Each structure stands twice: as structure tokens, then as C-alpha cells.
Amino acid sequence: MKFFKEFRKQEVLVLLYRIFLAYVFYQIARFLFWYFNKDLIKVESVSDYFSLSFHGIAFDTTAILYVNSLFILLSLIPIIINTKKVYQKVLFWLYFITNGIAYAMNFGDFIYFKFAQTRLTSAAFQVAEHESNIGKVFMASIAQNPFVLIWFVVLMALWIFLYKRVKVTERKPVKLIPYFILSILSLCGITVLVVGGIRGDFKHSTRPINLVDANRFVKVPSQGNLVLNSTFSFFRTLGTNSFKEVHFVDEKFINENIQPYKQYDRKVANRPNIVIFIVESFSREYSGAFNRGKNIKDYVSYTPFIDSLADQSLIFPNTFANGRQSIHGMSSVLAGIPSLTDAFTSSPYSNQKIQSIVSICNDLGYDTSFYHGAPNGSMGFLGFGNILGFKHYFGKTEYNNDADFDGMWAIWDEPFLQYFAKNVGKTQPFMATVFTASSHHPFKIPEKYQGKFKKGKNQMHEPIQYTDYSIKKYFETAKKQPWYNNTIFVFTGDHTNEIYYPEYQKSMNRFSVPIILYSPNPEYQLKGVNQEVAQQIDIYPTLADLIGYNKRIRSWGRSLVSEKQYPAIIANSDGGVEQFIIGNYIYRFDGKNVVGIYDKTDLGLEKNLVDHLNTPETEKGKEIAKAWYQDYMDRVINRKLN
Numbered sequence: 001m002k003f004f005k006e007f008r009k010q011e012v013l014v015l016l017y018r019i020f021l022a023y024v025f026y027q028i029a030r031f032l033f034w035y036f037n038k039d040l041i042k043v044e045s046v047s048d049y050f051s052l053s054f055h056g057i058a059f060d061t062t063a064i065l066y067v068n069s070l071f072i073l074l075s076l077i078p079i080i081i082n083t084k085k086v087y088q089k090v091l092f093w094l095y096f097i098t099n100g101i102a103y104a105m106n107f108g109d110f111i112y113f114k115f116a117q118t119r120l121t122s123a124a125f126q127v128a129e130h131e132s133n134i135g136k137v138f139m140a141s142i143a144q145n146p147f148v149l150i151w152f153v154v155l156m157a158l159w160i161f162l163y164k165r166v167k168v169t170e171r172k173p174v175k176l177i178p179y180f181i182l183s184i185l186s187l188c189g190i191t192v193l194v195v196g197g198i199r200g201d202f203k204h205s206t207r208p209i210n211l212v213d214a215n216r217f218v219k220v221p222s223q224g225n226l227v228l229n230s231t232f233s234f235f236r237t238l239g240t241n242s243f244k245e246v247h248f249v250d251e252k253f254i255n256e257n258i259q260p261y262k263q264y265d266r267k268v269a270n271r272p273n274i275v276i277f278i279v280e281s282f283s284r285e286y287s288g289a290f291n292r293g294k295n296i297k298d299y300v301s302y303t304p305f306i307d308s309l310a311d312q313s314l315i316f317p318n319t320f321a322n323g324r325q326s327i328h329g330m331s332s333v334l335a336g337i338p339s340l341t342d343a344f345t346s347s348p349y350s351n352q353k354i355q356s357i358v359s360i361c362n363d364l365g366y367d368t369s370f371y372h373g374a375p376n377g378s379m380g381f382l383g384f385g386n387i388l389g390f391k392h393y394f395g396k397t398e399y400n401n402d403a404d405f406d407g408m409w410a411i412w413d414e415p416f417l418q419y420f421a422k423n424v425g426k427t428q429p430f431m432a433t434v435f436t437a438s439s440h441h442p443f444k445i446p447e448k449y450q451g452k453f454k455k456g457k458n459q460m461h462e463p464i465q466y467t468d469y470s471i472k473k474y475f476e477t478a479k480k481q482p483w484y485n486n487t488i489f490v491f492t493g494d495h496t497n498e499i500y501y502p503e504y505q506k507s508m509n510r511f512s513v514p515i516i517l518y519s520p521n522p523e524y525q526l527k528g529v530n531q532e533v534a535q536q537i538d539i540y541p542t543l544a545d546l547i548g549y550n551k552r553i554r555s556w557g558r559s560l561v562s563e564k565q566y567p568a569i570i571a572n573s574d575g576g577v578e579q580f581i582i583g584n585y586i587y588r589f590d591g592k593n594v595v596g597i598y599d600k601t602d603l604g605l606e607k608n609l610v611d612h613l614n615t616p617e618t619e620k621g622k623e624i625a626k627a628w629y630q631d632y633m634d635r636v637i638n639r640k641l642n
Contacts, residue, residue, distance in 0.1 A: 011082060012186060014168050015075045019068060022099060025159050026060040026229055027053060029106040032151060034226050036110040039505055041222050042604075048219070049226075055217035056227045058209060061197040063231035067102045069194060071095050076187045078180050083170045095163070100156060105230040107152045111145050114498060118324060118575030119225050119233035140408065140442035144459075208236075214576070220606050222507050224576060242342045242591065243349060245633050248626035257624050258631050259566055261552050262541055264559055268548030271364065272519065273487040274357075274431040275424070275478075276539070278329055279467060280439045282493025284512040285504040286464045290317045296501050302454075302461045305472035306491070306516070313518035314526040316534040316560065320581070321495050321511040322572050323536075326435070327380045329494025332536035334358060334388060334433065336555045337641065340573040340629075341591075344636060345384055352639045357431065357540045358388040360549045367391060367427040371420050371434040373399060373411030381435065390433075394423065410437035412446050413470035421474050425483035429547075435494070439467040460498040479520075488524060488546055491516035492536055506604035508579070508586065511572050515539065515560070526561075533581055533600075534560055535570045554641060556628070569628055580625045583617055585609075587625045594622045 030053055034041055043049045065072075071094050081087050109120050142149050199208040214224035254260065284290040288301025289310030301307055322338030323329055327345045331337045335356035337344050344350055358368050369392035370385045372378065376395035385393055396402075396411055404415040411419075413436050424432045438445070443459035445466040453465035478484050493513035499505050504512060515534055517526045524546060537557035545559035558566040570581035578589045581600060588596030588605070597610045597618055609618075635641055 010171070011075065011168055014166055015072065017166050018095065018163060019064065019072070021159060021162055022064045022068065023057070023060055025103065025155060026064065026106070027056075028155060029103065030056055030226065030229065033106060033110055033113070033230075036148070037113050037225075040114070040499065040510075041226050042220065042505075043223065043226070044219075052217065052223055052226045055214075056229065059214065059228050059232045062199075062209065063102065063229050063235065065194050065197045066235050067098050067231065068095070071098065072190065072194060073187075076190060078184065078187075080172070080176075083168050083172075085170065088168055092163070096156075096160065099159075102231040103156070104152060105234055107148055109230040110148050113225065119228050120230040121233050121237040121575065144442060220507065220604060222574075222605075242340070243347055243633060243637055244591075245637055246591070246626075246630050248630050249623060253623065254627050254631050257567060257620075258556070258569070258628050260554060260556060260631055260635070262555050262558060262564075262566055263550070263552045264541075264545040264562055264564065265550055266545055266548050266562075268546075270486060271366075271429045271547050272521065272524065273425070273429050273483050274361070274366075274543055274547065275487055275489045276333065276357075276431075276433040276543075277471070277489065277491045278333055278433065278435045279471075279491060279493050280326070280436045281460065281495065281497035282439065282464070282467075282491075282513060283496035283499075283504065284317065284319070284493075284514050285496070285499065285501060285509075286461070287514060289315060290514050292317075294503060296503050299501065300456070302456055302465050303468040304465075305468050305475075309471075309475075309491075309518055310516055312527065313516045314528050314530065314561070315517075316515040316530050316532070318531055319492070319513055319515045319534040319536070320508065320570050320572060321493065321513045321536055324495055324573075324575060326494045327384065329492075329536065330379075330381060330384060330435070333492060333494075333539050335641075336537040336540040336557050337636075338535075338537055338556070338571050338573075338632075340571075340578050340632070341576060345380060347636070349636045349639065350384070351387060353642045354388060355554050355642050356388050357543050358390055360544055360551075360553065361431040361547070362389055362391070364547065364549065365429070367430040369394060369424065369430070369432045371395075371416070371423075371432065373413075373416035373437050374409055378410070379435075394420075406438065406444065406446075408442060408444070409440060413438040413467050414446070414473055417470050417474040418477055421477040421481065425481055428483055430483070436467055436470070438470070439463045439497070457500040458498045461500075485520050487519060487521075488526070488543070489516075489518045490539060490543065491518070492539065507574070508581075508603040508605065517542070517561070530560065532560075533568060533570055535572075537571075554635070556632070567624075569624065571628060571632075578625075578629060580621075580628065582621045582624050585618060585621055587621055589625045589629060591629070594625055597621070 034043065071091065074091060105120055112120060214227035217227055218224050287303040287306050289307045291299055321329065322332035328339035328343055331339065331345050335354050361368050368390050370381065370390045371394045372381050373396055376382050376397045382393055399411050399416060399419055404411045406412050420434050424430055439460065443463050445463055449466060453462050455462055492515050496510055496512060503509060519526050535557060538560050541553060541555040541557050542559045542561055544553050545562050556571065558568060572579050577595065580587045580589065584600050586598040586600055587594050595610065596608045597613055598605050598608060
């Protein structure tokens, strides 16, 4: 029995206590995350919350063990000096530096989730690498959300207090051989537990848990974000690449049901100019023209000019975005390439020849240009614009007047759109895309317009009014230009932003952007309201049709103005699972299997019918979802996007 006296019971128990503290504080962070985002993550009862929290322990375990692996190793490694005060002080600093950084990720998501609507992933690096103002954005976020910082400081102080309450008393081992043997056995045993904890399972045949596994325990998909924690989602997505070839169906099925190539035969004598507005954070929620007949209580529109323009346009009130970030909007709108769980634009496959509205306009002799008032290279627009083949890029550098810079992101929308209106059209026909910037965090407007616009119900409502006003002023200038009357204007949003009305808190409606097609030339017959489902990737083939491009195009979207009936398959991803609207149902697909089927009217994804519905339509719908995904992976990986 003397042999076992060298077992380091005290050190093991203190280590377990310290790891237990991390679990406690992760659960507190989970509650605060839900509290700050409770409008977006509906939880029906206290018992439902506790059930979600309980299932979150597995994901917390992985995150905590990722972060504390070195701490655990140094706590147990047999080097005799483990219990000395200096060594324990080193462990203290290691513990709180690593855990503090990881814990802060969760607090960042209290704010970030409102915009990304998914937990923090390594994709944040892809967004940040193109920006030089991350420090300013961070400080602005803290200034607007001080309680997030206060909660973090208070909880870290409490964590430190509780850590220090239980200490390791100094003890020198007497018999070194038993000390080393028992230490190594303890370390081996705990290593096995750590590996199993990081994997989420001890079964060799089971893959490590991933983001999609959080959805196994939820009633509606948005609750998966409550099961997860930001540390887990970040580390689990480091170095990931979900682009993998799959084979579910034969090519004949794809050609018949997906029809990845389209061809239109419209004859156009005088090719129109094209102006595409990708409006930052432009959700359908903000615009009255897209909410008529939806019976939203106390609805208020914040886009009076867009509403008036919509009355003279062809609009699509049931349009969905194909991505979650600005660069996703660019690839979707211009190239017809949606972003699934991993973004195409940040993948190893983005640098390939891509057929797009840019390339076909170049083929037809158009002058093509891209405008964005941020520092050149911001958001990755310049790089991707070069891949698409824009002949000209106009950014903050070309604008060359920093007096109009908003101090954070870009030139204010009003002056930049005036520059845009006056600078295009020197060569016709032309195709120009402008990506606005002002309707964005930190939700500011120029000082001279303070008090001009109503504050609204959330922070987005004032800047979206400023952008709407800027577009109005743009049209006042554009109407005076010689190219105006033979121009087709397209408006859509890159993604959505802050949500107020419950209708838009529904999972699918978080992708709700508008599409507006307008031309002062009646020849194009762009008037009316089309209630069919539409998406950003429909814009490219629609414009190809309208300008009379009669060659075959590669597109998963379809022309919204053609009599040709190509399949309407809406595709996007919530960051963990792919989503398709096919016929009368919404399908959720995890890369291998359809894990959810919902009625098309169930935009909140509240009633999963996958285990209760087995009809010819849904069985074929499952195959179409798989076939679409197969074709997407094949074309991206094998560079068939031209």
C-alpha cells in the first residue's frame, strides 16, 4: 500500500475542479448568448432550455479539452516541482490566458451572431484578412454593446476568484519510482479521456462530432446554435474543406432534373446597359413593397424611394439569398455560384475560369466595371472581381476624396453613388455593378443628416433609410445621363441584417432579400409582382436572357423573365446544413442524407416531416437535393464553372 501513497490525489482533484469551473462558465456564457439573441433562437420552455444546455455539454467538452490540453499535460507531467508555488503560478497564467481568449469568442458571438446568424467559425479569418479596420469595428461594437464587455470582465473575475479558492499544497515526493509510475498511469488514463472528449465519442467507427451534430437535439434548426459554443465551432472549422466529390445519382438524372446548362433565344436589336445594385444588408423586411399582404402587425417601411421604384418595376417578394456574407452575395449575384457550408469564394477552387454575367457581357463587347467605396481589396471584392473579369475596378482609391470617408468602412453611399452615376456610361453598352456600404454596422449616418430619418425599432432602420435616400439622389442624377433610357437596373441585397418582426425571425426568412428589375424602357416589360420563389443566382441568367445572349450558359439559377420552364431549386446553407426549396417542400441536407423535410410554408422549420412523410414528391425531392449537391461539388472541384 505504501506504493500508492505516491499517487497525486490532491493534484488530480484540483485539476478536475479547475476543469469543472470551465464547464460552469461555458454554461453561463451559453445562457447569456441565448439572452442576447432570444429573438432569433426560440426556446419554448425552461425544460427545453435545460435539454439544449445538457446536450451542449458534449460540445463544451471538446472545446474545453482543446483549450486546456497543454494545461492538463503540465498539471500531471511528473517533474517533481509541480506543487511548487512558482510552477502553480505558471499554470495559473497558462490557464487564464488560453481560457480567457477562448471564452471571449463566445462573448463576441453575442453580437456577431445577430449579423452572421451562425456561430463563429474560421471563416471569420477570411472576412478579416481583407479589412484594415478590424480594430475600429471592435471598438465600435464594444461602445454600442458595453454590457457584453462588462459581463465578460465580471465573469472572468469570478472565475479567477473561484480558481484561487482551491489550491495545491506543496509536497515533495518521497519515493520517485512509484511517483513516476503512478503519474504516467494517471496521465495515460486522462489522455484517453481527453481524446474521447475531444472526439465526442470513444467509438472508433464514429467520426468526431461536428457542427451538424448539434442539430440532432433540436426542435428547430436555429436552436443548434444554442447547443454549440463558439470555441467549438471555431476550432472544428480550422483547416476544414467540405468540398468533396460525391456520387448519389447518374449524369442523366442531373441533366434531366437539375439542368445545369440553360439557353435562351431572346432577340435584342439594341443591347441594354446593365446596372446592378448589391445593397449592403438589404433585407426584404425593411421594404414595404415586399411586405404587402403579409399581415405583419404594426409594419413600418424604411425604404420610401425603393417602394416607389418597386411600383414601376418587376419585383419578387419571395426571394432568398444564397449565402450569409457580402462576398457570398457577389459570387451568387454575378456568377450564379451560391455558398454552402464552406464558402466557394474562400475555397481552394475559387481561382478558376468562371462563366458569369461579367464574362458574357465581355463576350458581347460590354464595358464592365465594379464599384465599391471601401479601401481597394476590402471584402475580397477586388480579387474576385479580377477572377470574374471586370475590366475596371473603382474603389476608395479611385474616388480620391477621404473627406467623404465614413471613418470605418467606406465612402458614404450618397457621394459614392453620385460618383458612380457620373462615371459610368462613357462607353456603351456597359455593365456596372455597385456594392453599397453605409447600411452596415456600426449603423451610422453622416452628421449632416442627423435627425432627418426616423430611428425605427432597431439600429439598422436609420442607415437603411440613408441608403434609400442615397439611391433616390442617384436616380435624380442618372436620369440626366444619356445612357439612362436604355438601361436595366437590378436591385438586391447581399444578405440580411438586424431583424425586428417575428416573420423575419423564421429560419428561412433570415435569407430574405429582394429582387427588383427596373427599366425606364417599356420594351423590356419589367413591371408587376411575381410571387414565385426566386434567389440571387437567378439574376445572372435573367440578365443573360434580357441582353439577348443566345449561347448556352452554366447556371443553377434560371431566367425569371423567360417562358422556358427550367427547374426552380433554391439553395443556401445556414453554416452547418445545406437547404433547398424544391416544389412544395424545404429539404435540409447534411452532405450525406436529407435530415429534414418541411412544408414550404413552414419558414420557421418548426415541424420536421422527414420521418412521417414518404410520398413520390418527397422521395424525388430528396434525390434532386442530392443531385444538385453532387453537381455543385463536381463543377467546383473539377473546375467546370466556365
